Amino acid sequence: MHFNIIDVAKKAGVSIATVSRVINGSEKVKSETREKILAVIEELKYVPNPAARGLIMRKTEAIGLLLPDLHGEFFSEVIRGADEAVQAQGYHLIVSSSHNDSKEIEAALRFMRGRVDAIIVMSPQVDSEILLANLPKSVPVVLLNCRTSNPHYDTIMTDGFGGAKEMTNYLLDLGHKRIAVLTGGENNIESQERLRGYRNAFAERDLTPNRSLEFRGSFTEVSGYEATREILLLKDRPTAIFAFNDSMAIGAIKAIREEGLKIPTDISVCGFDDIPVAKFLSPSLTSVCVPIHDLGVMAVNRVFDRLTKRTKGASAHMFVSTTLSIRNSCKRINIMSNLEKEENVA
Amino acid sequence: MHFNIIDVAKKAGVSIATVSRVINGSEKVKSETREKILAVIEELKYVPNPAARGLIMRKTEAIGLLLPDLHGEFFSEVIRGADEAVQAQGYHLIVSSSHNDSKEIEAALRFMRGRVDAIIVMSPQVDSEILLANLPKSVPVVLLNCRTSNPHYDTIMTDGFGGAKEMTNYLLDLGHKRIAVLTGGENNIESQERLRGYRNAFAERDLTPNRSLEFRGSFTEVSGYEATREILLLKDRPTAIFAFNDSMAIGAIKAIREEGLKIPTDISVCGFDDIPVAKFLSPSLTSVCVPIHDLGVMAVNRVFDRLTKRTKGASAHMFVSTTLSIRNSCKRINIMSNLEKEENVA
DNA sequence: CCAATCAATGTAAACCTTTACATTTTCTTA
DNA sequence: TAAGAAAATGTAAAGGTTTACATTGATTGG
Numbered sequence A, B: 001m002h003f004n005i006i007d008v009a010k011k012a013g014v015s016i017a018t019v020s021r022v023i024n025g026s027e028k029v030k031s032e033t034r035e036k037i038l039a040v041i042e043e044l045k046y047v048p049n050p051a052a053r054g055l056i057m058r059k060t061e062a063i064g065l066l067l068p069d070l071h072g073e074f075f076s077e078v079i080r081g082a083d084e085a086v087q088a089q090g091y092h093l094i095v096s097s098s099h100n101d102s103k104e105i106e107a108a109l110r111f112m113r114g115r116v117d118a119i120i121v122m123s124p125q126v127d128s129e130i131l132l133a134n135l136p137k138s139v140p141v142v143l144l145n146c147r148t149s150n151p152h153y154d155t156i157m158t159d160g161f162g163g164a165k166e167m168t169n170y171l172l173d174l175g176h177k178r179i180a181v182l183t184g185g186e187n188n189i190e191s192q193e194r195l196r197g198y199r200n201a202f203a204e205r206d207l208t209p210n211r212s213l214e215f216r217g218s219f220t221e222v223s224g225y226e227a228t229r230e231i232l233l234l235k236d237r238p239t240a241i242f243a244f245n246d247s248m249a250i251g252a253i254k255a256i257r258e259e260g261l262k263i264p265t266d267i268s269v270c271g272f273d274d275i276p277v278a279k280f281l282s283p284s285l286t287s288v289c290v291p292i293h294d295l296g297v298m299a300v301n302r303v304f305d306r307l308t309k310r311t312k313g314a315s316a317h318m319f320v321s322t323t324l325s326i327r328n329s330c331k332r333i334n335i336m337s338n339l340e341k342e343e344n345v346a
Numbered sequence C: 001c002c003a004a005t006c007a008a009t010g011t012a013a014a015c016c017t018t019t020a021c022a023t024t025t026t027c028t029t030a
Numbered sequence D: 001t002a003a004g005a006a007a008a009t010g011t012a013a014a015g016g017t018t019t020a021c022a023t024t025g026a027t028t029g030g
Helices: A005-012 A016-023 A031-044 A050-057 A073-087 A102-112 A128-134 A160-173 A189-203 A221-233 A246-258 A276-280 A292-308 A335-345 B005-012 B016-023 B031-044 B050-057 B073-087 B102-112 B128-134 B160-173 B189-203 B221-233 B246-258 B276-280 B292-308 B335-345
Strands: A062-067 A092-097 A118-122 A141-144 A154-158 A179-183 A214-216 A240-243 A268-273 A286-289 A317-320 A323-325 B062-067 B092-097 B118-122 B141-144 B154-158 B179-183 B214-216 B240-243 B268-273 B286-289 B317-320 B323-325
Touching (some): A005 A031, A016 A031, A050 B050, A062 A102, A062 A292, A073 A092, A073 A246, A073 A292, A073 B092, A092 A102, A102 A118, A118 A292, A141 A292, A154 A292, A160 A179, A160 A189, A160 A240, A160 A268, A160 A286, A179 A221, A179 A246, A214 A221, A221 A240, A221 A246, A240 A246, A246 A268, A246 B276, A276 B221, A276 B246, A292 A317, B005 B016, B005 B031, B016 B031, B062 B073, B062 B102, B062 B292, B073 B092, B073 B246, B073 B276, B073 B292, B102 B118, B102 B128, B118 B292, B141 B292, B154 B292, B160 B179, B160 B240, B160 B268, B160 B286, B160 B323, B179 B189, B179 B221, B179 B246, B214 B221, B292 B317
Parallel strands (some): A062 A092, A062 A118, A118 A141, A141 A154, A154 A317, A179 A240, A240 A268, B062 B118, B118 B141, B141 B154, B154 B317, B240 B268, B268 B286
Antiparallel strands (some): A286 A323, B286 B323
């Protein structure tokens, strides 16, 4: 059984108010009294109940973080960044996963009611309506890569369009024409944006990307692996595979290796996100670098801005740009030598 | 502003008790009344405050999970397993990281007071005393890979000793004699156990492992990378590197590649944990397979056992055994051909 | 030596629920 | 139709805190 503040007060022969005062360091308490109380606290190993305190203070010192999933390095990094930023303020993190399911989102958001001072939601799949309907009105909310344009909330979006476009341009510049893409889910905003970027890069060169080279994955290693096996069966094999995240790229690499092909000699592969392990793969993976860790930090910092300065100001909409991390998994295609080869064959 | 149960009661023209009854589905309320209340709840978008409910019910429907770190696939998998098991019971997870710092452990444990129904702690580094002093007495606790032999708590331990021994035997059987190891921190129980297993495998063959081949890492890619660079400088280079976790193995692979060496042709590498990405590396990484995800599940299940059956029974001490995941990063050394080579040189 | 001031401490309301017990309303049945 | 039972609803305490306000005791100035 745990003791409460009343037990401490009784044992120390004072009122609970005085105990509360020494716990919170505030007010002036006769040092004699203070020490006596401290001694009792130590003896009873009394720990204040933060839930009760949160109730009356309307301050929990916790931030809620709702992610689609807890699986893999991407989310792991977001969590780490958020946790870092939160700990720096003496706060704590309450993490939940939604699996892109509106019921789970609702459950998680309910759970957080009264338990957190602010909420960060990352939900690239579940659409506006459902999400917004469940968002609490009483605490600050930051939307991370959510498919909503509601200007009422603070939002942070990574530039999937720009990143994918840049990567596609890079591949096109290397001479690749047949570039297969591995997309995430149909209605995943991140996947959609990346697809848009990919297509746009082609369009700007008056090229039409081949729709039959757009393969549907689900941001998992396995889905990348399977889609790539299909791709490798194609008679006119693409010269490059652009996976819309690194996990799928990792799956793709495995499938390619199993087929006895060499990367990037036989086929180029690149990913998106630039998760920490990307640079350690072999060949090291060329990827679109998203500052994943910083995404978490930024979201938390935004939350604290709201929390401290009672900034009633208009909501902020941040756009996080990406950079290319060029490594060794993509190769220039020598068109001339290709032509020559064909000529030789002819 | 959020509404509370009193607002709902007023608006519906009933008492808060009745509102509470319809919220909790219990008791019999005239269906007419029930519907009216439900309508008001809907209208006001009322969500009960679980913190307040937790206070009086002494049940929060949350489980605390305290990990050394939130970084990387290993912890990510533990979290995922725990989250899965917890969600299956309609519970939620409160995750915190301690960074192996006793102050942070204390802070996290304080935070959890009154906020969780049970706590799972993984703390391979901070020692018994400090940990035990801060553990709550009022809720079930499960210790995951902690350096304590206190029989009072439920514990789950992975068999680091057995796993490392098995892997070392595997390497010895392949003909390796000079096997370098990359350890975790000095006072990390997991690292200690693995080191013990490694040494024991040698001892059982009446061999003495070369202490100068025990390199100190910290379970991170970078530390594995750096230690390996040192190793590669050795005049009498080891034929195999056994990293005590996969992250360090990944770092080792990078260092080896940078040196222009081939795995496993020039040097064998293996890891520990068998994180999901291990099988996707190239060469795919031979590793000691720890059922990471299941560790989380087991811990949670143990917690629910305590929570449901008020099992006052003696605490359980589970020992999780490992298996070898043999892949392509380790090669048999042909001792004969080595000898021949030397002879040729001579 | 008394009133005024100030420091130290105590009392009780508030935060938002749930629920045992009390009360009111409705329904049965003689 | 009245009494008694059953059903529906209400009242208030409890859970563990914080804090505005009240009270006590000591100190100071006249």
